[in-house]
Amino acid sequence: MKILISNDDGIDSPGIAALTKELKKIGDVTVIAPRTEQSAVGHAITMKFPLRITEYYKNGDFFGYAIDGTPADCIKIGIRNILKEKPDIVISGINCGSNTAINIIYSGTVSAAREAAIMDVPAIAVSVTSHEPNHYEYAAKFSADLTKLVVQHKLTTGTLLNVNVPDLPDEQIKGVLLTQQGKSKWDDIYEERLDPYGKKYYWLTGNLMQVDNNLITDQHAVRENYVSVTPIHFDLTDYETYDKMKHWHLENMHKQKS
Amino acid sequence: MKILISNDDGIDSPGIAALTKELKKIGDVTVIAPRTEQSAVGHAITMKFPLRITEYYKNGDFFGYAIDGTPADCIKIGIRNILKEKPDIVISGINCGSNTAINIIYSGTVSAAREAAIMDVPAIAVSVTSHEPNHYEYAAKFSADLTKLVVQHKLTTGTLLNVNVPDLPDEQIKGVLLTQQGKSKWDDIYEERLDPYGKKYYWLTGNLMQVDNNLITDQHAVRENYVSVTPIHFDLTDYETYDKMKHWHLENMHKQKS
Numbered sequence A, B: 001m002k003i004l005i006s007n008d009d010g011i012d013s014p015g016i017a018a019l020t021k022e023l024k025k026i027g028d029v030t031v032i033a034p035r036t037e038q039s040a041v042g043h044a045i046t047m048k049f050p051l052r053i054t055e056y057y058k059n060g061d062f063f064g065y066a067i068d069g070t071p072a073d074c075i076k077i078g079i080r081n082i083l084k085e086k087p088d089i090v091i092s093g094i095n096c097g098s099n100t101a102i103n104i105i106y107s108g109t110v111s112a113a114r115e116a117a118i119m120d121v122p123a124i125a126v127s128v129t130s131h132e133p134n135h136y137e138y139a140a141k142f143s144a145d146l147t148k149l150v151v152q153h154k155l156t157t158g159t160l161l162n163v164n165v166p167d168l169p170d171e172q173i174k175g176v177l178l179t180q181q182g183k184s185k186w187d188d189i190y191e192e193r194l195d196p197y198g199k200k201y202y203w204l205t206g207n208l209m210q211v212d213n214n215l216i217t218d219q220h221a222v223r224e225n226y227v228s229v230t231p232i233h234f235d236l237t238d239y240e241t242y243d244k245m246k247h248w249h250l251e252n253m254h255k256q257k258s
Helices: A013-025 A073-082 A108-118 A134-153 A218-223 A239-248 A249-255 B015-023 B071-083 B108-118 B136-153 B218-223 B239-248 B251-258
Strands: A002-005 A027-033 A051-057 A063-068 A089-096 A123-128 A160-167 A175-177 A185-194 A198-207 A224-231 B002-006 B030-036 B053-058 B063-068 B089-096 B123-126 B160-166 B173-180 B185-194 B202-210 B226-233
Touching: A002 A013, A002 A073, A002 A198, A002 A249, A013 A027, A013 A089, A013 A134, A013 B251, A027 A073, A027 A218, A051 A123, A051 B002, A063 A073, A063 B030, A073 A108, A073 B202, A089 A108, A108 A123, A108 A160, A108 A224, A108 B185, A123 A134, A123 B136, A134 A160, A134 A218, A134 B173, A134 B239, A134 B251, A160 A218, A175 B239, A175 B251, A185 B030, A185 B071, A198 B071, A218 A224, A224 B239, A239 B136, A239 B173, A249 B173, B002 B071, B015 B030, B015 B063, B015 B089, B030 B071, B053 B071, B071 B108, B089 B136, B108 B226, B123 B136, B136 B160, B160 B218, B218 B226
Parallel strands: A002 A027, A002 A089, A027 A063, A089 A123, A123 A160, A175 A224, B002 B030, B002 B089, B030 B063, B089 B123, B123 B160, B173 B226
Antiparallel strands: A051 A063, A160 A224, A185 A198, B053 B063, B160 B226, B185 B202
């Protein structure tokens, strides 16, 4: 099995090392990841600048390829110009910090897996809930187990799995739940400060407004110490509103003009 | 009516000027847009650097606020720290180049409108199909008309409208269609080149693989010279796969371990 591993925390992050170590036990792993941290880049791709591919060594051993771009760039150029063929699966992570509810939209980790899904390659995004995780091992082993399940059951083309794992010792994890994207969102705050020259600047901060209280959601599942697995896709059409909007009679908008 | 206008091509793009001119006829407009072009940034937000707000003048007149960040940043800081209250609607555009099918995922124009929808503000993203458009006026007037319809019918919270307008004279536009996101995707190519020092670098290019051939899709509608209006949202859950995955029995994954 050919496995491509990427992330958004950068190729020297401990999360990608933990994932790689575990996935090497079940397949032929290539690591292609951003040279530097790329958190919250969303699904950005690099078009106005060229990319470079650098071989990356860790403790003297070849570890993989570092790309001076975004997570989505890594998957695109990795499959097109490094692997030169589609891998059997792409795994992105292990991210430091959960990617649940609204955070899925901003996540670079998820966007790497989504780019794979766009290229018709099955994909998993994996995150642990802490920004300074102590427990990558469970998440890494879980990723390997889930990879086997994905190969066995096959994922619908265009679908990826978004996995969030509590940063806890194994025995404190209550179980694994199939979930949906939660509705919790950020209450953003831009802190106003003055630079040394007296000019204002603003830092983004804020609080996540917890509105999810059902284990059917990713957000509540991880808060309750479950591993959360959410199937997501990139068809953004809001079909419910689409049906409602038939009564708007948009076709009349052009006739009114002429 | 309080209207916030943004874009991803930057505050000095002609598309935002055309939109602003038309929307001023129906409401109280504030322009808050990226200082520089931010195409293909997806839904990136700026967390590792502070943002600055600069007043921007055009032909000697105050035009709006320039933010040295992404389109999503503009909406967040614009509503939180400039307007200090929610506008009645956010309009993002007019983008140079269509945002149909897979391009919705990469689009900065759409992400500004999506950030508004995340903040429970109705929103419209507007693009014209050419990268060097000759016909912004129809798209600008259409945006004003659609704004009135959105106010009249109300959009579901969390839904935005993604509008694509052919870059044609009015009389060549065939009509307006309610559409769904198409399935056309990019066949990416990374062109390999050598820098003056003999090192390789790679430019992203490619061809859009046209698989949409039904007027129900945004992609085919604009190719056939119709204005396309697609309701989209940010719930990425793949409910069909969710139902199928109940048979994967993920709950057994944890028990196997202990």
